[in-house]
Amino acid sequence: MNDVKFSIEGSSVSVSKGTSLSQIVPDVKNGTRPVFARVDGAIVDLDWTVEDDARVDWIYPDSQEALDILRHSTAHLLAQAVLDLFPGTQTGVGPAVENGFYYDFLKDTPFTPDDLGLIEKRMRELAEEDFQINKETLDKDAALRMFREMNHDLKEELVQEKGGDKVSCYRQGNFIDFCRGPHVPSTGLIRHFKIVSVSGAYWKGEEKGKQLQRIYGTVFFSREDLDHHLELIEEAKRRDHRKLGTELDLFSFHEDLGAGLILWHPKGGAVRRVIEDFWRDEHFKAGYDLLFSPHIAKLDVWKRSGHTEFYDAMYPTLESDEVEYELKPMNCPFHIMVYNSRQRSYRDLPLRWAELGTVYRHERSGVLHGLMRVRGFTQDDAHIFCRPDQLEKEIQGAVRLALSMLKTFGFSEFDVYLSTRPEKYVGNPEDWVTATKALEDALRSVGLEFREDIGEGVFYGPKIDIKIRDALQRSWQCTTVQLDFNLAERFNIHYVGEDGGNHRPFMIHRALLGSLERFFGVLIEHYNGNFPLWLAPVQIVILPIADRHNDYADRLNARFIERGLRSQVDRKREKIGYKIRHAEMQKIPLILIVGDKEVQDETVSPRIHTIGDKGQMPVKEFLEKVDNLVENKSLVLDL
RNA sequence: GCCAGCGUAGCUCAGUCGGUAGAGCAACUGAUUCGUAAUCAGUAGGUCGGAGGUUCGACUCCUCUCGCUGGCUCCA
Numbered sequence A: 001m002n003d004v005k006f007s008i009e010g011s012s013v014s015v016s017k018g019t020s021l022s023q024i025v026p027d028v029k030n031g032t033r034p035v036f037a038r039v040d041g042a043i044v045d046l047d048w049t050v051e052d053d054a055r056v057d058w059i060y061p062d063s064q065e066a067l068d069i070l071r072h073s074t075a076h077l078l079a080q081a082v083l084d085l086f087p088g089t090q091t092g093v094g095p096a097v098e099n100g101f102y103y104d105f106l107k108d109t110p111f112t113p114d115d116l117g118l119i120e121k122r123m124r125e126l127a128e129e130d131f132q133i134n135k136e137t138l139d140k141d142a143a144l145r146m147f148r149e150m151n152h153d154l155k156e157e158l159v160q161e162k163g164g165d166k167v168s169c170y171r172q173g174n175f176i177d178f179c180r181g182p183h184v185p186s187t188g189l190i191r192h193f194k195i196v197s198v199s200g201a202y203w204k205g206e207e208k209g210k211q212l213q214r215i216y217g218t219v220f221f222s223r224e225d226l227d228h229h230l231e232l233i234e235e236a237k238r239r240d241h242r243k244l245g246t247e248l249d250l251f252s253f254h255e256d257l258g259a260g261l262i263l264w265h266p267k268g269g270a271v272r273r274v275i276e277d278f279w280r281d282e283h284f285k286a287g288y289d290l291l292f293s294p295h296i297a298k299l300d301v302w303k304r305s306g307h308t309e310f311y312d313a314m315y316p317t318l319e320s321d322e323v324e325y326e327l328k329p330m331n332c333p334f335h336i337m338v339y340n341s342r343q344r345s346y347r348d349l350p351l352r353w354a355e356l357g358t359v360y361r362h363e364r365s366g367v368l369h370g371l372m373r374v375r376g377f378t379q380d381d382a383h384i385f386c387r388p389d390q391l392e393k394e395i396q397g398a399v400r401l402a403l404s405m406l407k408t409f410g411f412s413e414f415d416v417y418l419s420t421r422p423e424k425y426v427g428n429p430e431d432w433v434t435a436t437k438a439l440e441d442a443l444r445s446v447g448l449e450f451r452e453d454i455g456e457g458v459f460y461g462p463k464i465d466i467k468i469r470d471a472l473q474r475s476w477q478c479t480t481v482q483l484d485f486n487l488a489e490r491f492n493i494h495y496v497g498e499d500g501g502n503h504r505p506f507m508i509h510r511a512l513l514g515s516l517e518r519f520f521g522v523l524i525e526h527y528n529g530n531f532p533l534w535l536a537p538v539q540i541v542i543l544p545i546a547d548r549h550n551d552y553a554d555r556l557n558a559r560f561i562e563r564g565l566r567s568q569v570d571r572k573r574e575k576i577g578y579k580i581r582h583a584e585m586q587k588i589p590l591i592l593i594v595g596d597k598e599v600q601d602e603t604v605s606p607r608i609h610t611i612g613d614k615g616q617m618p619v620k621e622f623l624e625k626v627d628n629l630v631e632n633k634s635l636v637l638d639l
Numbered sequence B: 001g002c003c004a005g006c007g008u009a010g011c012u013c014a015g016u017c018g019g020u021a022g023a024g025c026a027a028c029u030g031a032u033u034c035g036u037a038a039u040c041a042g043u044a045g046g047u048c049g050g051a052g053g054u055u056c057g058a059c060u061c062c063u064c065u066c067g068c069u070g071g072c073u074c075c076a
Helices: A062-084 A113-127 A141-147 A153-161 A223-239 A243-246 A264-287 A299-305 A332-337 A386-410 A429-446 A484-491 A516-526 A548-561 A576-585 A598-602 A619-631
Strands: A004-010 A011-016 A036-039 A041-044 A054-059 A100-106 A134-139 A166-172 A177-178 A192-202 A211-220 A296-297 A318-320 A325-328 A350-359 A376-386 A414-419 A451-453 A463-469 A475-483 A506-515 A539-545 A568-569 A591-594 A603-608
Touching: A011 A243, A036 A062, A036 A296, A041 A062, A054 A451, A054 A591, A062 A100, A062 A113, A062 A211, A100 A192, A113 A192, A113 A211, A134 A141, A134 A192, A141 A153, A141 A350, A153 A177, A153 A386, A177 A223, A192 A318, A223 A243, A223 A516, A243 A516, A264 A386, A264 A463, A264 A506, A296 A299, A299 A325, A332 A376, A332 A386, A332 A484, A376 A516, A386 A429, A386 A463, A386 A475, A386 A484, A386 A506, A414 A429, A429 A463, A429 A475, A429 A484, A475 A516, A475 A576, A484 A506, A506 A516, A539 A548, A539 A576, A548 A568, A548 A591, A548 A598, A548 A619, A576 A591, A591 A598, A598 A603, A603 A619
Parallel strands: A004 A054, A414 A451, A539 A568, A539 A591
Antiparallel strands: A004 A011, A036 A041, A036 A054, A100 A211, A134 A166, A166 A177, A192 A211, A296 A325, A318 A325, A350 A376, A376 A506, A414 A463, A463 A475, A475 A506, A591 A603
């Protein structure tokens, strides 16, 4: 009997041995047909032939798995094109990544932007030739010999490192690559792709290793998906906080000032003030007290904290009166010093101390990026000192506070991570267990789903990280809640327990928004510069139609400002259309047009940013509605 | 820090072969007093990121340096 039993998508079928999946693939369903299959868990392409009983599930092109395979195959196509055009180039690795794929190359001279165009063109030609992509299983020795003969040292190295005595390779036309697969059956299936960029990359990610050239590209099954992806990139460019920051006059950088140092302009400052006020209010309500600490401290402080030892982003020391000082890269030691300024009783705990502390780190020049990665930034920091029995509740409190604040800013999707003890760590293992459990229990009781990053904790304690998803589904690290066994030990903090003896408190280190600067950057991009009313740097602009309406406009303006609203009058001698255009481009939420009618009736005619004219309404009614929106921190703007 | 690209007016950009710099918008001044996304005219604005070099002459070529961008690495 040559038949084997097959379970396809749960129902059983029997086919004869040697049948390929392409012979039994179902017809078009919902406009698509399977492109790959999973056989007993392993992904195979449709050329795979049936030899044994197995369970088969089809993989459709709208799945992430299918996309990853396509991307991987496109990376091969890229390599084929590059080797075609630039003989002597060596290939490194070429995987699928989040939004596409890349391939690393070792080449004497770097690729130029022009080269990328040529490469993409060659890829299209190769795709059109529709080469079969075939798997070949070689003895390891044979593969090593082959790559050596081709002078592909990097591949040889990769094969060498692989265990076992067989290696799989994929061949398409004159191109062969060491690869575990799977791949699309032929290059003709690769159609909707684009080469995106070229950059440097280290061989095996080692900074001291060879410098390779990495070419990035992206590919999709359909033209629409590709276009959609490219449109998303365009949208991200339009929303770029660096661009909007300049256009809306929020902040700037200055070459003479230094890299990664921010100048907050009045309008950026206005938003920051609102964020900070909100932040402080929420912290007071949550039982925090506020601390302030200096920007520099004697080097000894940082030696004791271990920062000089473990932290390589410190600025060089400053010397004054023959004593060395250091700009603070973190606030923690100061808070601990406050803790140690007197004896603490178990009754004093928990202590929750918050500070908007500006820290300075000499981040490497290549990593700086707008407001997102800078050298001087303000952590919305706090340290909680508590007893073991208070730990879980304190963690819960911190997580709840974080979520409620982030939700107020309009973020509703979170990715939560729990990082546990790494190989190298300080503190005693029991405390790690207690603390990790407390973090986990806290997350569960708050009802948050989380992913456990085993062994990914920092050396001084386990932690929870919360990332937010913005309007473009990009994720940003904000909240972190970390236990710190290192500083607790180094600064020898303790409290007097009920038993009269000394005990070490748990020290929780947490930031909710992360850094005010970065959070501001994220907000700008999330809102596309259209801040909700409560945050908008300018909430109202009053536009008099003619000069004779200026007095009325000024009176309104004074009234609004007195009420705590951020309002302006545009007294420019321009037509109303011009002033409206200006206000719209500044993304000011409420535009009030005042002319003869409004002066006479004591009304305003609001025009809402991006929505339009709302008609006339009494000033009183307008103010009530505005107060309401601001008070509720409404994310939606309409009157 | 590494690889690559870039740096001209506040912003966006042009500037040929090396011959000493231009536009639009913004700003300012004047006229216009106007009802929901650009009124007209005029004026001013530049050490061409900085330093050095080559050259009779450098925005242009070379070196160094500062800054920015995309990645890599980093972010205890």
